[in-house]
Amino acid sequence: MIKGFTAFSLIFSVSLVARSQMSADLSLTTGSNQVSLGQYGKLGGQFSYFYRGWNFSAGAGAVFSAAREKKLDAVRLSVSKDYVIKDKNITTVAFYQFAPFSARLNDHAAGLLFNHKSRRWYYDLGLNTRFYAFTQKYKGKAGYGENVLWEPVNVIYRLTWHKPIGDKFEINPSVTNFDQFIIQQETNPFVLADFQYKLNVKSKIYFDVAYQQSGFFNIRVNYFGYYLRGGYKVNIGTIPENHIKLKPIEL
Amino acid sequence: MKYPLLIFAAGSFLWTSCLKEADFTGLVRSTDRIEKRFAQSMEWNEQHPFKNILVSGEEYKLLITGDVHVGSSSTINNYLNFLERAEENDISSLVFVGDISTGREKDQQTFKDHLPDPAIKPSFVMIGNHELYFDGWKYFYRLFGTSTYYFTVQTPSKKDLYICLDSGSGTLGKSQLQWLKDILETQRNLYDRCVVFTHNNFFRDHHTASTSPLTDELLVLMDLFEKHHINMVITAHDHKRVLNQLGNITYITLDALRDDAKNATYLILKKDTQESLKSGSTGFLFSFEKP
Numbered sequence: 001m002i003k004g005f006t007a008f009s010l011i012f013s014v015s016l017v018a019r020s021q022m023s024a025d026l027s028l029t030t031g032s033n034q035v036s037l038g039q040y041g042k043l044g045g046q047f048s049y050f051y052r053g054w055n056f057s058a059g060a061g062a063v064f065s066a067a068r069e070k071k072l073d074a075v076r077l078s079v080s081k082d083y084v085i086k087d088k089n090i091t092t093v094a095f096y097q098f099a100p101f102s103a104r105l106n107d108h109a110a111g112l113l114f115n116h117k118s119r120r121w122y123y124d125l126g127l128n129t130r131f132y133a134f135t136q137k138y139k140g141k142a143g144y145g146e147n148v149l150w151e152p153v154n155v156i157y158r159l160t161w162h163k164p165i166g167d168k169f170e171i172n173p174s175v176t177n178f179d180q181f182i183i184q185q186e187t188n189p190f191v192l193a194d195f196q197y198k199l200n201v202k203s204k205i206y207f208d209v210a211y212q213q214s215g216f217f218n219i220r221v222n223y224f225g226y227y228l229r230g231g232y233k234v235n236i237g238t239i240p241e242n243h244i245k246l247k248p249i250e251l
Numbered sequence: 252m253k254y255p256l257l258i259f260a261a262g263s264f265l266w267t268s269c270l271k272e273a274d275f276t277g278l279v280r281s282t283d284r285i286e287k288r289f290a291q292s293m294e295w296n297e298q299h300p301f302k303n304i305l306v307s308g309e310e311y312k313l314l315i316t317g318d319v320h321v322g323s324s325s326t327i328n329n330y331l332n333f334l335e336r337a338e339e340n341d342i343s344s345l346v347f348v349g350d351i352s353t354g355r356e357k358d359q360q361t362f363k364d365h366l367p368d369p370a371i372k373p374s375f376v377m378i379g380n381h382e383l384y385f386d387g388w389k390y391f392y393r394l395f396g397t398s399t400y401y402f403t404v405q406t407p408s409k410k411d412l413y414i415c416l417d418s419g420s421g422t423l424g425k426s427q428l429q430w431l432k433d434i435l436e437t438q439r440n441l442y443d444r445c446v447v448f449t450h451n452n453f454f455r456d457h458h459t460a461s462t463s464p465l466t467d468e469l470l471v472l473m474d475l476f477e478k479h480h481i482n483m484v485i486t487a488h489d490h491k492r493v494l495n496q497l498g499n500i501t502y503i504t505l506d507a508l509r510d511d512a513k514n515a516t517y518l519i520l521k522k523d524t525q526e527s528l529k530s531g532s533t534g535f536l537f538s539f540e541k542p
Contacts, residue, residue, distance in 0.1 A: 034422050035471045067471065101470045104477050132473060132497060142498065143531075149497040151455045185455055187462045188421075215421025217462040218380035218451070219278050222285050222420035224465055 023048045025059075025233040027180070033212060033225025040065035042073055044180055044231075055080045061181050074099035074181035091115040093126075099181065104138045109183050111156060122160035122172070127153055128183055155186040160194075168198045179210065180229070187217040190224075203234040272323055272353055274384035283388040285424035288378075288417055292397040293430075302373060302402045304344055309406045309524045312341050313413075316517035317348035317450065317487025318507035320381065322358030327365070329508045329515050332542035334365055336517075337372060343404060344372060348487040348505060349379025349419070349450025354387030363394050375402055378419045379450040379488065380462075399427055401434065403442070404522070411522065412442040416449035421462045423449075428471070435479040444482045444522065444534045452489040452504040461489040476500055482533040485518070492516065492539065499531050508542060516541055 029042040046059035057080070061073035078095035092114055099107040111128030133148040158176035165171065172194040177184040179192060190212040198204050208229040213221045314337050319330050337345050345367070352358035359382070366374045378398040382391045391398065398417035403410055414434065416423055423431065439445060452461055453469060463469065476484060483501045490507035492514070506516040516539040527534040 033467060034425050035428060035468050102474045105470060105474045107466070107470060132470075134477075134498060144498050147497060149454065149495050149502075153458055154455055155458075182466075184466055185463050187460060188465050212465065213421075214465055214468075215380065215419075215462060216278070217460055218383075218419065218421050219273055219275060220283070220380050220383045220420050221278065222422055222424070224422055225467075 021050045023050070023233070023235045025231060027229050027231030029180070029227050029229040031210070031225060031227025033227075034214075035067055036225065037066035040067070042181075044073070044229075046076075053081060059181075069102045070100045072100055076181065088116055097181065097183065100135070104134055106133050106135055108133065111183070113156060117162070120162055122158070122162055122174075124156070124158035124160075124176070126156045128156050129153060130183070154183070156183060157186070157189075170196045172196070188212075188214065189216060202236065203232065206231050206233070272320075272381070272384075274354065283383050283386075283420075285417065285420040285422060286426055288388060288392075288398050288419075289424060289427045289430070291392060292399045292417070295392070295396040296400055299396060301400055302375075303410075304373060304402065304404045306343055306404060306406055309408060309522075311343040311404060311406065311522050313344055313346055313404075313520045314342045314517060315346040315348065315448075315485060315505070315520055316508045317505045318350045318379070318490055318509055318512070319347065319362065320350055320352065320507070320509040321362040322353035322355055324510045326510050327361070329510050329512070329542040330362075330365065333508060333517050334367065336540070336542075337367060342372065344402075345374040346413075346415075346448060346485075347374065347376045348448050348485060349377045350381045350487065350507075351376060351379070352381065352387075354381045354384035354390075356385075356387075356390040359387065359390045359394055373402075375400075375413070375415060375448075377415050377448055377450055378417050380419045380421075383419045399430065406522070409443040410441070411444040411446070412438065414445070414447045416447065418449045418451040418464065421451060422464060422468055423472075428468075432475065435475065435481075439479045443527070445480070446483045446485060446520075446535075447476065447481055448485050450486065450488050452486045452493075453484065453502055454493070454495055454504075456493040456495070456504070457491070459489055459491070473497070483520075483535060485520075499533070501533050503537070506539070 025046045027044045030039060032039050041064040042061050044061040046057055048055055048057040057078045059076045062071050063073035074097055076095055076097040078093055080091055080093040083090045094112050096110045101107050109128050109130040111126055113124055113126030116123045129152055131148045131150040134144055156178045158174050160172050160174040163171045174192045175189055176192060177186055177189050190210055192208060192210040194206060194208045196204050196206040210227050212224040214224040215222050316333055321327055351362045376395045378391055401412060401414045403412055417427060451463060453463055455463060477498055481500055485503045487505045489504050490512060492506040493504040495502040505518060506514050508515050508517055519538050519540060521536045523536045526532050526536055
């Protein structure tokens with residue numbers, strides 16, 4: 001937890017120094033699922049720093065759940081850059097995410113994601129790799145050597161329909177298998193509806209609703225869980241709009 | 252014009268290849284929910300106590316397979332060969348880790364008709380997603396009863412616990428997970444070794460369309476199994492054998508046994524006294540045999 005917040009604070013401090021190139025996203029999430037032992041709450045934040053066409057982001061989340069021993073939900077570091085390929089804007093995002101699940105188990109994931117936005121549709125496609133490992137403390141206690149369980153490759157995707165309503169409001173429903181600190185297997189898609197309201201040219205508030213199900217590829221779906229998220233994102237300075245990758249669901 | 256044609260071609264292919272085996276009514280909403288199945292299973296368990304198998308020596312063998320898919324092809328030769336192997340005296344009981352049939356009543360009945368006399372050689376059958384197709388749970392419940400239970404094997408000096416879980420819907424659900432936690436909290440320390448069986452494979456060892464538990468659930472289960480010193484977790488579903496190890500837990504995904512499987516094998520799990528003495532060992536030796 002300390003390591004995560006150190007990285008988080010470092011990026012935050014750098015961003016404050018370069019205040020004109022700072023952006024931030026803060027969110028509150030609540031939800032419930034088959035394994036959460038009741039309602040859970042999450043507090044998430046992501047700060048980004050834009051420098052010479054590169055966007056460096058650090059995000060962290062706290063979780064308040066009866067099912068989780070650790071309060072740190074996850075820490076994620078990402079770097080992104082925009083390219084133009086055959087007149088199409090493509091954003092490439094590389095990320096690493098660390099989630100300390102319990103006093104015994106850690107979850108690590110890293111990946112590469114490509115994004116393209118057309119007028120009405122947003123496309124995200126990428127790959128991630130993942131490994132599960134024991135904490136150093138637990139390894140010592142259990143007498144385990146170095147041992148991880150590695151899942152080499154998983155496809156991550158999101159298809160979003162973008163619908164602006166007037167100048168201030170927009171709706172973005174998606175089918176995806178990833179979101180803020182969540183990376184599901186490609187066989188476990190979920191639906192997410194995102195509603196955004198532009199307060200002014202530099203800030204927005206948003207509200208997201210997600211419905212998760214299990215067994216889609218078993219052709220026997222079962223309700224798994226839901227969550228609701230409200231957030232505020234602000235861009236302080238002169239970052240061009242197409243470089244803002246603030247919202248956690250945008251990695 | 253080319254897109255509708257492509258969609259039609261892809262749709263036709265899926266329709267003709269999958270119609271025989273898959274029931275797409277569960278793609279949007281399933282009526283056979285895990286909570287309901289769990290409640291019915293617990294009712295059945297109340298009337299039918301969990302089985303305890305007594306063996307005369309300290310070592311014994313279980314014959315384990317998954318994805319038999321009776322009814323998917325015109326023959327069941329692999330299944331019959333498996334049953335022939337099971338007749339040998341060194342096998343204590345049989346375990347089927349789901350997808351025994353297409354789910355249709357006649358196929359589940361055919362599967363059951365071939366099983367050995369339970370008084371001589373007990374069989375433990377788990378539900379897979381295919382047992383939920385074509386209203387299959389109704390028939391599974393009538394023919395096999397519970398989809399969540401455990402059985403024990405007792406040697407002269409030790410007793411081992413085998414937990415069988417229902418993951419046909421891609422999740423254990425709240426109630427089954429709580430049942431599992433309660434069993435492990437209250438009973439795990441009464442047993443020497445503990446093995447968990449469930450149909451859905453846990454990990455994505457290769458690119459596959461097989462459903463795994465959502466990562467939220469997977470982490471909960473992995474942590475729970477580590478906390479309670481589970482020795483092995485045996486799954487099926489993916490039709491491709493994979494062995495994983497994390498800490499002292501061996502995770503096995505089984506090959507399929509269906510006749511058209513390219514590399515059909517079954518698992519022989521042997522409780523081994525020498526292996527049990529080794530530090531950090533599962534206490535079992537295992538091998539895979541072709542039917």
